[in-house]
Amino acid sequence: MKINISRQHFIKAVNTVSKAITSKSVLPVLNGLKLEVTHEQMTVTGSNTELTIVTHIPCKQDDQTIIDVITPGIVILPAKYVLDIIKKVQDNTIQLEKIDSGLIRLSTSTSEFQLNDLPVEEYPIIQLITDQPSFTISSTVFKTIVRQTLFCASTNESRPILTGVHFIIENNELRSIATDSYRLAQKIVHLPKAPGFDKDIVIPAKTLNEFLKTIDDEERLITLYFGDNKVLFTWEDTYLQSRLLEGNYPQTNRLIPTEFTTELTVDHTALYQAIDRALLLAREAENNVIHLNIQANKIEVTTNTPEIGQVRERVTPELFTGEPLRITFNAKYALDALRALDTDLVTISFVGEVRPFILRAKNDVKVTQLLLPVHTY
Amino acid sequence: MKINISRQHFIKAVNTVSKAITSKSVLPVLNGLKLEVTHEQMTVTGSNTELTIVTHIPCKQDDQTIIDVITPGIVILPAKYVLDIIKKVQDNTIQLEKIDSGLIRLSTSTSEFQLNDLPVEEYPIIQLITDQPSFTISSTVFKTIVRQTLFCASTNESRPILTGVHFIIENNELRSIATDSYRLAQKIVHLPKAPGFDKDIVIPAKTLNEFLKTIDDEERLITLYFGDNKVLFTWEDTYLQSRLLEGNYPQTNRLIPTEFTTELTVDHTALYQAIDRALLLAREAENNVIHLNIQANKIEVTTNTPEIGQVRERVTPELFTGEPLRITFNAKYALDALRALDTDLVTISFVGEVRPFILRAKNDVKVTQLLLPVHTY
Numbered sequence: 001m002k003i004n005i006s007r008q009h010f011i012k013a014v015n016t017v018s019k020a021i022t023s024k025s026v027l028p029v030l031n032g033l034k035l036e037v038t039h040e041q042m043t044v045t046g047s048n049t050e051l052t053i054v055t056h057i058p059c060k061q062d063d064q065t066i067i068d069v070i071t072p073g074i075v076i077l078p079a080k081y082v083l084d085i086i087k088k089v090q091d092n093t094i095q096l097e098k099i100d101s102g103l104i105r106l107s108t109s110t111s112e113f114q115l116n117d118l119p120v121e122e123y124p125i126i127q128l129i130t131d132q133p134s135f136t137i138s139s140t141v142f143k144t145i146v147r148q149t150l151f152c153a154s155t156n157e158s159r160p161i162l163t164g165v166h167f168i169i170e171n172n173e174l175r176s177i178a179t180d181s182y183r184l185a186q187k188i189v190h191l192p193k194a195p196g197f198d199k200d201i202v203i204p205a206k207t208l209n210e211f212l213k214t215i216d217d218e219e220r221l222i223t224l225y226f227g228d229n230k231v232l233f234t235w236e237d238t239y240l241q242s243r244l245l246e247g248n249y250p251q252t253n254r255l256i257p258t259e260f261t262t263e264l265t266v267d268h269t270a271l272y273q274a275i276d277r278a279l280l281l282a283r284e285a286e287n288n289v290i291h292l293n294i295q296a297n298k299i300e301v302t303t304n305t306p307e308i309g310q311v312r313e314r315v316t317p318e319l320f321t322g323e324p325l326r327i328t329f330n331a332k333y334a335l336d337a338l339r340a341l342d343t344d345l346v347t348i349s350f351v352g353e354v355r356p357f358i359l360r361a362k363n364d365v366k367v368t369q370l371l372l373p374v375h376t377y
Numbered sequence: 378m379k380i381n382i383s384r385q386h387f388i389k390a391v392n393t394v395s396k397a398i399t400s401k402s403v404l405p406v407l408n409g410l411k412l413e414v415t416h417e418q419m420t421v422t423g424s425n426t427e428l429t430i431v432t433h434i435p436c437k438q439d440d441q442t443i444i445d446v447i448t449p450g451i452v453i454l455p456a457k458y459v460l461d462i463i464k465k466v467q468d469n470t471i472q473l474e475k476i477d478s479g480l481i482r483l484s485t486s487t488s489e490f491q492l493n494d495l496p497v498e499e500y501p502i503i504q505l506i507t508d509q510p511s512f513t514i515s516s517t518v519f520k521t522i523v524r525q526t527l528f529c530a531s532t533n534e535s536r537p538i539l540t541g542v543h544f545i546i547e548n549n550e551l552r553s554i555a556t557d558s559y560r561l562a563q564k565i566v567h568l569p570k571a572p573g574f575d576k577d578i579v580i581p582a583k584t585l586n587e588f589l590k591t592i593d594d595e596e597r598l599i600t601l602y603f604g605d606n607k608v609l610f611t612w613e614d615t616y617l618q619s620r621l622l623e624g625n626y627p628q629t630n631r632l633i634p635t636e637f638t639t640e641l642t643v644d645h646t647a648l649y650q651a652i653d654r655a656l657l658l659a660r661e662a663e664n665n666v667i668h669l670n671i672q673a674n675k676i677e678v679t680t681n682t683p684e685i686g687q688v689r690e691r692v693t694p695e696l697f698t699g700e701p702l703r704i705t706f707n708a709k710y711a712l713d714a715l716r717a718l719d720t721d722l723v724t725i726s727f728v729g730e731v732r733p734f735i736l737r738a739k740n741d742v743k744v745t746q747l748l749l750p751v752h753t754y
Binding site: 078081084085088089090103110111112113114115116270273274276277280281307308309310311312313314315 | 455458461462465466467480487488489490491492493647650651653654657658684685686687688689690691692
């Protein structure tokens with residue numbers, strides 16, 4: 001292999017696929033970045049077996065040469081160094097050449113790196129599941145779904161299935177749920193085009209995190225392919241494929257209450273800031289636990305940490321129905337839930353002081369944030 | 378004590394003195410922030426016994442009321458919480474009041490914090506040494522002195538005296554030296570006004586670091602007072618006083634060579650970037666060790682790390698005199714030294730491959746960066 005490649009295009013591709021490469025891979029060849037060069041394009045692959053990212057750089061684009069291919073070929077470069085090197089060299093073009101004795105030369109006018117090649121034949125064959133059922137969705141919509149649910153996925157491996165986000169496709173609707181058993185987030189999206197199939201899968205939180213890091217902010221269409229134990233996200237020249245979590249996700253439908261004894265609507269910012277300030281004292285002394293005293297004309301957020309002191313924050317509700325209530329919960333979880341609601345007015349609905357309560361944007365049931373109260377004695 | 382205080386002025390003062398407060402002070406009262414309110418001003422103090430920072434907020438400034446004093450007094454607030462609280466509350470004015478039972482109430486229109494007071498009588502009495510010999514210097518000049526030397530101070534406590542920066546005032550000159558015994562930095566500044574005294578002190582690196590964090594970027598005059606075992610920096614309403622390191626700083630004068638066998642002058646940026654790239658491979662496999670091959674018309678920066686690969690960087694010298702040379706050194710130290718030289722052209726002077734070499738801005742002997750070569754076998 002011997003090529004001259006535009007440095008900026010190379011940086012972008014390597015940056016993208018690097019997110020799938022962990023430095024502690026069991027298979028040493030997976031610490032590498034696979035480059036496959038033909039006369040049409042270069043395919044760049046990074047993988048850690050669970051997650052694979054593939055991207056393509058065309059040799060020509062709009063009559064501009066991006067890669068000047070002297071000899072096609074396949075090489076595997078040590079991923080850890082390549083990104084830093086190509087970011088730090090100066091020229092606009094980089095020459096890459098496989099030379100004798102298992103070395104790859106990466107050079108510019110003043111710099112010459114010789115990096116050990118990794119054995120191409122040991123790199124696993126990764127099939128992208130582009131022949132499986134799929135649907136297409138706006139990247140902005142899908143990123144919002146992920147942002148509003150992902151933070152509720154468990155980080156505790158004792159129930160592995162809860163470390164993913166549950167996606168249910170049924171009757172033109174996509175329902176996403178995450179829970180760590182202390183809180184739950186659910187988002188329902190109507191799919192404008194019927195996908196023509198039903199599906200019930202659990203995508204690892206790690207995959208969704210890498211997806212958010214890999215895709216940029218531009219609004220575009222992304223296509224999701226659903227295999228038996230894999231999911232593939234693709235947009236433009238990039239493919240992100242992940243294994244799915246195996247097992248049955250718990251039934252969460254009946255966890256979300258539908259009848260309430262107390263309901264209030266309050267300014268989102270005022271409530272967020274009051275809880276945020278109360279957390280200043282609650283976060284160390286009381287495991288983030290705060291109290292809400294809800295009355296018709298006044299909400300008080302309080303903490304009481306004798307070692308440090310106490311806080312009393314007042315917020316005036318916009319609307320209130322039902323019974324006054326005193327309830328205790330984790331302030332950090334409440335802030336996470338509020339951050340996931342894009343709204344000026346938040347409605348909070350309670351079923352007494354020991355039952356889960358829900359937070360929603362006013363007059364919107366598409367996103368539900370559910371929190372369990374904390375029992376204090 | 379009872380006052381209403383401008384939140385912005387309070388934040389600025391607390392932010393400044395907080396830098397002297399460690400959370401693990403042996404004396405519990407030093408986890409606190411001391412506020413002394415008179416009808417003229419509030420004095421805010423933070424201290425960890427080694428370092429003390431004091432700042433003043435006037436009650437009135439330019440006919441504006443900054444502090445409305447209802448009752449003067451002294452309180453000590455838990456420093457850890459106060460800064461976060463006053464940053465996060467909303468109003469422009471904060472009310473502070475010492476209430477019954479050892480509590481201080483900090484309140485705004487919607488927030489009320491009650492914080493445990495710390496015992497005022499246990500707070501140590503700190504005398505600022507404003508009666509000692511002093512001189513005044515531009516803050517920009519003094520910050521540059523510190524920035525060009527401080528990084529060479531040792532972080533190893535086995536020779537405590539080397540964890541400070543040596544300041545020598547003699548014949549209208551201020552000479553500053555720091556060394557960790559692998560490298561050395563020296564800066565000489567002519568003092569425009571004769572201070573009228575000689576002095577030889579070692580200021581802890583920690584103090585100089587906090588000084589850099591505490592002072593802002595505006596150019597102003599700072600006054601340095603020199604006591605027997607203390608130094609005091611003061612500017613505007615702020616006082617930063619520190620103990621000095623005790624012991625004899627090693628004689629460093631004769632360490633700096635004055636006659637050379639090889640000298641070269643090279644573009645600062647080109648050399649910096651070449652070493653920075655070589656470090657990408659050298660940093661893990663070789664303890665940051667790189668080689669310089671110096672010839673009349675070519676400098677090569679190389680590494681050789683068989684596990685990963687090798688680098689060869691070429692830089693063309695602007696000037697060269699003396700013998701060709703191959704020398705081995707720590708790339709990280711070389712980058713630190715280059716960063717401390719504000720210059721487009723750097724002159725490097727060698728006395729063979731096993732003796733210390735020095736880096737200076739071309740035609741400038743005020744700043745000297747000295748590095749020891751690494752012996753490889």
